Amino acid sequence: MAAATNGATNGKDRSRSPRKELKDPSKLTEKDLQDGFSAQEIFNSNTNMSGYTYDDLICLPGHINFGVHDVCLSSRFSRKIHLKTPIVSSPMDTVTESNMAIAMALEGGIGVIHTNLSIEAQANEVARVKKYKAGFILDPVCVPPTMTLEQLDTLKSKLGFTGFPVTESGHMGAKLLGLVTKRDTDFIQDRQTRLSAIMTPVKDLVTAEEGIELQTANQLLQKSKKGKLPILTKGGLLVALVARTDIKKNVEFPNATKDPNNKQLLVAAAIGTRQNDQDRVKALVAAGVDAVIIDSSQGDSVFQHQMVKWIKTTFPNVQVVAGNVVTKQQAKHLIECGADALRVGMGIGSICTTQEVCACGRAQASAVYNVAKLAALYDVPILADGGISSPGHIVKALSLGAGAAMCGSLLAGTSETPGEYFYSEDGKRLKRYRGMGSIDAMKKGSDDRYFGTTSAIKVAQGVSGTVQDKGSIHRYIPYLTQGLRHGMQDIGAQSVQQLQSMLQAGQLRFELRSAAAQREGGVHGLHSFERKLFDS
Ligand SMILES: NC(=O)C1=CN([C@@H]2O[C@H](COP(=O)(O)OP(=O)(O)OC[C@H]3O[C@@H](n4cnc5c(N)ncnc54)[C@H](O)[C@@H]3O)[C@@H](O)[C@H]2O)C=CC1
Numbered sequence: 242m243a244a245a246t247n248g249a250t251n252g253k254d255r256s257r258s259p260r261k262e263l264k265d266p267s268k269l270t271e272k273d274l275q276d277g278f279s280a281q282e283i284f285n286s287n288t289n290m291s292g293y294t295y296d297d298l299i300c301l302p303g304h305i306n307f308g309v310h311d312v313c314l315s316s317r318f319s320r321k322i323h324l325k326t327p328i329v330s331s332p333m334d335t336v337t338e339s340n341m342a343i344a345m346a347l348e349g350g351i352g353v354i355h356t357n358l359s360i361e362a363q364a365n366e367v368a369r370v371k372k373y374k375a376g377f378i379l380d381p382v383c384v385p386p387t388m389t390l391e392q393l394d395t396l397k398s399k400l401g402f403t404g405f406p407v408t409e410s411g412h413m414g415a416k417l418l419g420l421v422t423k424r425d426t427d428f429i430q431d432r433q434t435r436l437s438a439i440m441t442p443v444k445d446l447v448t449a450e451e452g453i454e455l456q457t458a459n460q461l462l463q464k465s466k467k468g469k470l471p472i473l474t475k476g477g478l479l480v481a482l483v484a485r486t487d488i489k490k491n492v493e494f495p496n497a498t499k500d501p502n503n504k505q506l507l508v509a510a511a512i513g514t515r516q517n518d519q520d521r522v523k524a525l526v527a528a529g530v531d532a533v534i535i536d537s538s539q540g541d542s543v544f545q546h547q548m549v550k551w552i553k554t555t556f557p558n559v560q561v562v563a564g565n566v567v568t569k570q571q572a573k574h575l576i577e578c579g580a581d582a583l584r585v586g587m588g589i590g591s592i593c594t595t596q597e598v599c600a601c602g603r604a605q606a607s608a609v610y611n612v613a614k615l616a617a618l619y620d621v622p623i624l625a626d627g628g629i630s631s632p633g634h635i636v637k638a639l640s641l642g643a644g645a646a647m648c649g650s651l652l653a654g655t656s657e658t659p660g661e662y663f664y665s666e667d668g669k670r671l672k673r674y675r676g677m678g679s680i681d682a683m684k685k686g687s688d689d690r691y692f693g694t695t696s697a698i699k700v701a702q703g704v705s706g707t708v709q710d711k712g713s714i715h716r717y718i719p720y721l722t723q724g725l726r727h728g729m730q731d732i733g734a735q736s737v738q739q740l741q742s743m744l745q746a747g748q749l750r751f752e753l754r755s756a757a758a759q760r761e762g763g764v765h766g767l768h769s770f771e772r773k774l775f776d777s
């Protein structure tokens with residue numbers, strides 16, 4: 242009754258506060274139109290006591306005035322190393338050895354050779370990347386003249402290719418005696434015949450001398466109609482092979498991460514902080530390594546401080562990536578020791594159990610934003626390491642200030658990673674992927690970094706698992722970078738540099754996502770679906 246009286250007396254609803262007058266839309270300012278929050282507001286709010294992950298956040302779209310192909314992904318890995326693709330493969334023994342590092346560098350990223358290898362073997366992996374020349378097979382499988390056809394048959398079925406150089410010792414780098422191909426071997430009945438009896442001898446082969454350009458080598462192959470062109474030193478030692486079947490594959494890699502002076506691919510390698518790691522650094526530098534990454538879950542230790550200073554004094558031209566860190570304090574200490582980049586992430590990787598076992602770490606979006614902000618004051622780039630499972634996570638890492646994203650699980654399962662494929666019971670093609678702090682990895686090589694050989698208990702900080710086949714890096718990285726370009730276009734940033742200027746100016750806008758918002762952002766409400774990542 243009272244309400245009716247109210248309404249009847251003056252015709253106004255007094256239960257509501259008077260409405261604000263709507264602004265004239267032509268008078269709306271930039272600020273009126275700003276939705277969401279800046280990264281500063283989200284991560285440095287006084288009331289917020291939580292750390293955020295990539296999935297807690299969403300980037301709000303901006304204005305697009307350029308095409309997706311106009312997005313420039315160039316960024317920095319370290320003070321002096323620039324990448325055209327801001328993706329780095331993790332130093333893990335199921336992710337990066339030379340094949341992976343070569344493929345990553347060709348695609349414009351960089352690979353970090355893991356340190357679960359002897360010093361000699363790790364330096365050798367680095368040397369393989371530095372010696373790589375597109376189109377030249379630098380370590381062809383060779384056979385000795387004493388091998389029987391039966392033995393060759395076994396080798397052929399294992400490796401899947403059919404032509405082999407025959408060298409005096411059966412190894413690469415020795416005197417070339419001839420070639421055996423399908424044509425030499427197919428119709429011989431007696432499989433005990435030795436290769437020396439049936440090979441095409443070197444005098445009947447077309448060969449070329451060391452130093453030949455790929456284009457000339459390809460022309461020679463085409464003219465001679467031969468399948469293989471051995472490249473020899475003046476003394477007749479085999480140094481490389483060019484295969485006819487590869488001619489079609491010798492595509493250009495316009496984004497390749499190369500030394501502009503000698504055109505060699507760039508490569509990084511991981512080390513620890515033990516005394517013998519100084520010998521490791523010396524061997525890696527002798528092999529031509531461009532950057533050394535100090536591999537530790539907690540980088541702010543006296544051991545690492547000493548190591549950074551020692552490397553920067555002894556080898557000032559080698560880039561040093563220190564870490565891992567997740568706080569500004571840790572970052573400041575390492576930058577002041579001379580670090581050229583920082584690796585950010587603790588316990589957030591797909592295979593990591595550090596946060597559970599050691600109670601230490603930080604949610605990754607908070608770690609990346611805060612460390613990147615501090616490091617930017619010193620002009621030091623950071624690598625957002627771990628926890629990346631989609632191109633969208635890379636967009637977020639860069640949006641929070643990272644120079645590049647370091648990925649383990651995302652790249653595991655590609656054909657360039659170490660290890661063989663195998664099939665699960667339900668027919669899925671898989672490869673192994675494991676943490677470097679898992680019992681398996683520690684058993685393989687990193688025992689001494691933990692407790693020395695005298696320790697009775699090894700505490701695992703990682704697990705060992707499997708991932709599905711993802712095909713070749715040469716198809717997978719273009720998928721990731723195209724996803725990245727679409728994300729940056731949606732945000733309205735045409736380059737990584739612009740994205741990060743927008744971040745610093747508070748123009749990049751974010752919102753936190755509730756649990757329901759995260760569900761809504763994923764696939765939902767379907768009976769079943771199939772996720773196909775790309776079509777090409
Ligand atoms: N990013 C992450 O969240 C994590 C990564 N990992 C990975 O696992 C592997 C091993 O990492 P960490 O266990 O942190 O290796 P680490 O070598 O830094 O540490 C192992 C143990 O050795 C000690 N230590 C190192 N140098 C020493 C020296 N000179 N003298 C005496 N003690 C010394 C350390 O204090 C620590 O107790 C790395 O590949 C790392 O990337 C492991 C856990 C977490």
Ligand SMILES: O=c1[nH]c(=O)c2[nH+]cn([C@@H]3O[C@H](COP(=O)(O)O)[C@@H](O)[C@H]3O)c2[nH]1
Nearest residue numbers: 331590591593627628649650676677678703
């Ligand atoms: O807690 C950990 N225990 C481990 O055993 C381990 N192994 C690797 N890493 C770190 O995880 C990163 C790769 O993570 P993603 O698979 O998520 O890309 C890597 O780049 C590392 O930083 C470990 N962390």
Ligand SMILES: [K+]
Nearest residue numbers: 588589590593
């Ligand atoms: K984890």
